Amino acid sequence: MNVQTKSVGAARYVGSRQPRKEDGRLLTGRGQFTDDVRLPGMLHVAFVRSAVARGRIVSIELEAAREMPGVHAILTQADLATVPVKMLSFFFTPIESPVTLLADGRVACVGDPVVMVIAHSRAQAEDAASLVEVVVDEETPLVTIADAKTGPLVHPGREDNIAAEMGDEDALEAIQPLLDDCAHVVSTRIRHQRIAQSPMEGRACVASPDGAEEMTVWMGCQSPHLAARYLTQALGMPQEGIRVVARDVGGGFGLKNIPWREEMAVVVAAKILRRSVKWIEDRFESLTASSHAREQDTALTLGLDKDGRFQAAWCDYACNNGAWPMGEDANIAVHMFMWPAYRLPAYGFVTRGWYTNTMGLGAYRGPWAMESLVRETLIDKAARRIGVDPVELLRRNLLYLEDQPHTSSMGIPVEDITPGECLEKLMANIDYAAFRREQAEARVEGRYLGIGFATYIEPTGSAGSMAPMTGETVQLRIEPTGKVVAMLSTHSQGHGTATTMAQVIAEQLGVAYEEITVYEGDSAIGAFSPGAAGSRQGVIAGGATWQAARMLADKVRAVAAHLSNASVDAVSIEGGMVHIIGAPEMSRSLREIAEIAYGEPARLPEGAASGLEAQYRYQPPPMTMTSAAHCAMVEVDAETGFVTILRWIGAEDCGTVINPGVVEGQIAGGLAQAIGQVLLEDMPYDARGNPLAATFKDYLMPSISDVPDFEYLHASTPSRTIGGMRGVGEGGCIIGPPTLVNAIADALSPFGEIDELVLPLTPARIVDVIEGRDVSGTRVHWQALEAVPAGGDEAAAPPSAEPGQAAGIDGDWNMVLKTPMGPQAMVAHFDTVGEAVSGYLEAPEGRQDFAGGTLSGDRLKFEMKVEKPMKITLKYDLRFDGAHFSGKCKMGMFGSAKVFGERA
Amino acid sequence: MSEHGIEVTVNGHRHAARVEARTSLGEFLREGLGYTGTHLGCEHGVCGACTVMVDGAAVRSCLMLAVQVDGAQITTIEGLAEADGTLHPVQQALRDNFGLQCGFCTPGIAISLACVMQEEAGAGEGARENALVRAMSGHICRCTGYQGIRRAIRQLSGHQPAADEAEAVA
Structure with a gap:
């Protein structure tokens, strides 16, 4: 056992299924969700949204709405613009699109908020909103990625419709010869549908200006700290101190990572009107006008030697x-985490995000999950192609502990991942040979069973390399009553952090679980953390709590030893009682110790602070890896294409399991969402840019009959963090899709391959494979969508080059480097001596010099070593054209990033 | 907008109110009476989060109008437990089995299952379990994957927990 997991108290709470602390209020209707907040004089918002996907706003007619009873104010972008707002990404970098809180002269997607109607009741606001008339000069929208490549600019003034990109096609030159030498080359293409995250509680916000110095905001978010920081930075450090409170939130799943346009508009309206303002998103808005996720088109080619x-x-x-x-996102994480679980010598990629006239991209549980889906489904296909068992092919290529430390072809170091061990644990718990026999017998009867496997690793508990990804703080105290109170930087949208953190405290401090009260969900307590973002709270807050409880136990023991004239080593705390070894008569309750610590400081050891408090902020290792292997067994009805999941079993390694009930709940929730992605959920758009799933009758959420009973195997290899936890929040949603697709592909293998995986795998699309023809009409649909002639409103012409100004590159340039986390602005300074170039790059974070660059003609090349986010050498290759330059920066494992600049 | 006077008993307490004809029962319970435990998840009758008990029957309070409940006995999630705080068996089973995470859909699920427990009080284990699962087909939970809810249903149907689940209900 890891020495850090040794308990101070005797009772074992870590690892047990303690009932959740959150459930008492949630089961009795006493939770406080944002819509439950009621303030005197509070006003209600209804948004008027664009029904047109693209065009210029000709007029907005507000008079009829203004006449309606109860209407307090009607605001457009011109009104909101009186309060400057700079929208930011999750990484606190600027949004590159010209996004405003309400539409500013143009609309760019159906659902774009145009007008904000504010009334004394929600019903009055909706009545008035229905009378607002927005006239738009409609233009042909770009809907698909294919449209974006050829169509007019979504945002006039930009160079093209590429929102973000890394890598380029040139990199294939290095990979192609290697593929040409391979005995087997397999390829796949996946068109992943658009997903609506669909938390059961939509987005919600109440903003209350409490005088000139304070603003309290109740918001459905994933971290009150991150939301408060976002609001403060987006508003340019307003005079008010912004406090965000989120007691209960009905699911987040990435959608609520950051406040977005509507929440910001509510806060700005509250500032302008000096009134409390509430907005509660309804389901129509949640489905069609909350940020969407996952729409991707991915092609992967893999070369294998003759041994696979x-x-x-x-x-x-x-x-x-x-x-x-x-x-703006090109999803670099897909490529970073595609191969670290495997031995693969060479990998190259090009990755791009495209602007279209559809609702914007948001995060969704495991945003990079495509890496596992495309890799694992391709490996499965390769096994059938080569004629090797899929499990055997995994074994030949997976990393086991004995193979580590290892560095991936993208430069990701791994030292304690266990995908291979998870696969072996999984195989030891299923009778694979028996299933294959049953499958063969069933096929004779015309029944099609399939089995699918997938393995993966997941980066969790990230801290210290990206601005929002930080440590966690816990403030812990024993009150004079003997009660234990913890105030945490965490937030639960169902994660049960109050429960798991109380278990850690109970075990490390030696008190009963029931004696502990945990407060979280308020930016006024704890300190900055991004909350539920990146499967991190159990790892980092767990470590912080572990350490703080030990610090507090040490203080109790020191006080008790002093009071009893005993050695500290002789003091133990169990069940809320402080014992002295060999002197049972000297036992005291924690309450007695606490009363002395607060009320009689003269009795404390020399120099000891009064009270019983501890605070700790834990900064864990930069990343903690979780591994898993899953298996699904299905039956596909060859007549109807209907899939029945017969069994699903997974072996995951999330290190120390604080509460199996909570861990399994996270895995199960992710797997249910995976089943939804593979079989059911879809947010399609028509060619005019209309979202076609407007209710839960169109957007098919998994129900109880779609989800089987899952079986869990916990590998529990302690990580290197305090407490040994590994994150587990997103994994089910990452490993679930390939597991299920592979099971279906195995069942369908007598009929053929799923050549191009188009999700969701509806019964009709499965019948496509069974019948070997386009029964579902998917191909016809894609061809029709992709053949829509692009509107000719603005040509995607490159900006006209200005005539060359000063010759030479010496001096200062304003430069932008488009990093995977967003654009980074800096000043570049160059000094030339002949062809030799030196200089520096300067950003708010600091300045870094370089030398040894070369200028040949209009082309400058130089290199610079950086430490953050990791040690890499940046290789710049820039071409100058008068007062402008543009080019690329090779960023090691991240591939190439665009660079451009102009004379300062 | 026409207004109507209604009288209802909610969780044993009598209320008289004037409501607009268009006001849904769910909105009336939340906004008019302060029973905010009733959650409106979709407002088109699919998700089931807003389910309340009207004269013993499970009703989607987003699809019923407040004027329709004049004279009715209503139980919301706030009124499901005993007066002394003892949880209803459905609430207890959900708690024992990690049957909820964010808790937004939970009030409707608890009410639906409680209605089935009442209707199927005399039924055998299998019939009751089937009825409980069938009732769940009218509810969407985005968090749990329904695992804890299934276990809760087995507990409510009188099944002994399987060995690996015994710890969960200890």
């Missing part, structure tokens, strides 16, 4: 960013 060992791979990835992404 991976040699090289190439990926071409594209995702639909919509018009107003919550951060």
Whole structure:
């Protein structure tokens, strides 16, 4: 056992299924969700949204709405613009699209908020909103990624419709010869549908200006701290101190990572009107006008040697960013985490995000999950192609503990991942041979059973390399009553952090679980953390709580030893009682110790602070890896294409399991969402840019009959963090899709391959494979969508080059480097001596010099070593054209990033 | 907008109110009477989060109008437990089995299952379990994957927990 997991108290709470602390209020209707907040004089918002996907706003007619009873104010972008707002991404970098809180002269997607109606009741606001008339000069929208490549600019003034990109096609030159040498080369293409995150509680916000110095905001969010920081930075450090409270939130799943346009508009309206303002998103808005996720088009090619060992791979990835992404994104993480669980010598990629006239891209549980889906489904296909068992092919290429430390072809170091061990644990718990026999017998009867496997690793508990990804703080005290109170930087949208953190405290402090009260969900307590973002709270807050409880136990023991004239080593705390070894008569309750610590400081040891408090902020290792292997067994009805899941079993390694009930709940929730993605959920758009799933009758959420009973195997290899936890929040949603697709593909294998995986795998699309023809009409549909002639409103012409100004490159330039986390602005300074170039790059974070660059003609090349987010050498290759330059920066494992600049 | 006077008993307490004809029962319970435990999840009758008990029957309070409940006995999630705080068996089973995470859909699920427990009080284990699962087909939960809810249903149907689940209900 890891020494850090040794308990101070005797009772074992870590690892037990303690009933959740959250459930008492949630089961009795006493929770406080944002819509439950009622303030005197509070006003209600209804948004008027664009029904047109693209065009210029000709007029907005507000008079009829203004006449309606109860209407307090009607605001457009011109009104909101009196309060400057700079929208930011999750990484606190600027949004590159010209996003405003309400539409500013143009609309770029159906659902774009145009007008904000504010009335004394929600019903009055909706009545008035229905009378607002927005006239738009409609233009032909770009809907698909294919449209974006050829169509007019979504955002006039930009160079093209590429929202973000890394890598380029040139990199294939290095990979292609390796693929050419391979005995087997397999390829796949996946068109992933658009997903609506669909938390059961939509977005919600109440903003209350409490005088000139304070603003309290109740918001459905994933971290009150992150929301408060976002609001403060987006509003340019307003005079008010902003406090965000989120007691109960009905699910987040990535959608609520950051406040977005509507929440910001509510806060700004409250500032302008000096009144409390509430907005509660309804389901129609939640489905069609909350940020969407996952729409991707991915092609992956893998080369294997004659023994089935991976040699090289190439990926071409594209995702639909919509018009107003919550951060332009080319999803670099897909490529970073595609191969670290495997031995693969060479990998190259090009990855792009595209603007279209659809709702913007947001995060969704495991945003990079495509890496597992495309890799695991391709490996499964490769096994059938080569004629090797899929489990055997995994074994030949997976990393086991004995193979580590290992560095991936993208430069990701792994030292304690266990995908291979998870696979072996999984195989030890299923009778694979028996299933294959049953499958063969069933086929004779015309029944089609299938089995699918998938393995993966997941980066969790990230801290210290990206602005929002930080440590966690716990403030812990024993009150004079003997009660234990913890105030945490965490937030639960169902995660049960109050429960798991109380278990850690109970065990480390030696008190009963029931004696502990945990407060979280308020930016006024704890300190900054991004909350539920990146499967991190159990790892980092767990470590913080572990350490703080030990610090507090040490203080109790020191006080008790002093009072009893005993050695500290002789003091133990169990069940809320403080014992002295060998002197049972000297036992005291924690309450007695606490009363002395607060009320009689003269009795404390020399120099000891009064009270019984501890605070700790834990900064864990930069990343903690979780591994898993899953297996699904299905039956596919060859007549109807209907899939029945017969069994699903998974072996995951999330290190120390604080509460199996909570861990399994996270895995199960992710797997249910995976089943939804593979079989049911879809947010399609028509060619005019209308979202076609407007209710839960159109958007099919998994119900109890779609989800089987899952079986869990916990591998529990302690990580290197305090407490040994690994994150588990997103994994089910990442490993679930390939597991299920592979089971279906195995069942369908007598009929043929799923050549191009189009999700969801509806019964009709499964019948396509069974009948070997386009029964579902999917191909016809894609061809029709992709053949829509692009509107000719604005040509995607490159900006006209200005005539050259001063010759030479010496001096200062304003430069932008488009990093995977967003654009980074800096000043570049160059000094030339002949062809030799030196200089520096300067950003708010600091200045870094370089030398040894070369200028040949209009082309400058130089290199610079950086430490953050990790140690890499940046290789710049820039071409100058008068007062402008543009080019690329090779960023090691991240591939190439665009760079451009102009004379300062 | 026409207004109507209604009298209802909610969780044993009598209320008289004037409501607009268009006001849904769910909105009336939340906004008019302060029973905010009733959650409106979709307002088109699919998700089931807003389910309340009207004269013993499970009703989607987003699809029923407040004027329709004049004279009715209503139980919301706030009124499901005993006066002394003892949880209803459905609430207890959900708690024992990690049957909820964010808790937004939970009030409707608890009410639906409680209605079935009442209707199927005399039924055998299998019939009751089937009825409980069938009732769940009218509810959407985005968090749990329904695992804890299934276990809760087995507990409510009188099944002994399986060995690996015994710890969960200890």
